[in-house]
Amino acid sequence: MLDSVEANNFEALPLLSLNHVSLLCRSVWDSVRFYEDALGFVSIKRPSSFNFNGAWLYNYGIGIHLIENPSIDDFDTIVEPRPINPKDNHISFQCTDVGLVMRRLQDMGMKYVTAVVEDQGNRVDQVFFHDPDGYMVELCNCENIPIIPLSSCSFKQRLSSFYKSAPAKCGFMENAMMESLSMEMLNISF
Secondary structure, eight states: OOTTOOGGGSOOOOOOOOOEEEEEESOHHHHHHHHHHTTOOEEEOOOTTOOSOEEEEEETTEEEEEEEOTTHHHHOSOOSOOOOOTTSOOEEEEOSOHHHHHHHHHHTTOOOEEEEEEETTEEEEEEEEEOTTSOEEEEEOGGGSOOOOOOHHHHHHHHHHHTTOOOOOOOHHHHHHHHHHHHHHHHHHO
């Protein structure tokens, strides 16, 4: 619980972006092949000081770090493939052509599930599938639904009334988020 401490009292961390996702895998070779062939990632050099099998891949502004653990089944209850469930944990990548993604997955003989999200006349097509170790991956055209921050002032007022403290004012976090969103929109438009 926040103990009457407003989230706004904390300064924003100097975060820039998501750097990488790290995944345990049974076979680095199988996983590298999947992320290269299915998703277009490229293997990159990883530090030579590591004393375990693994691989680093990069594309689209994000890294995937694979760590080989052949005994993954000893630690994970997922021995049999789980059903593909869009409401399960997953990594999501935006794409420009969901149809092309589905054709590639079909060509690779991969099972997938599709879903559609609609909001105020906007439509997002989603494709969900598993990597070789059962991690869920989503590819979608999520940019079709605009990123609109919730009214942070009214949300904070509702939140602060929940915690029985004084209403909060809009602050640094809201301004930083809007500035970041504006810069991303400018970058997209060029």
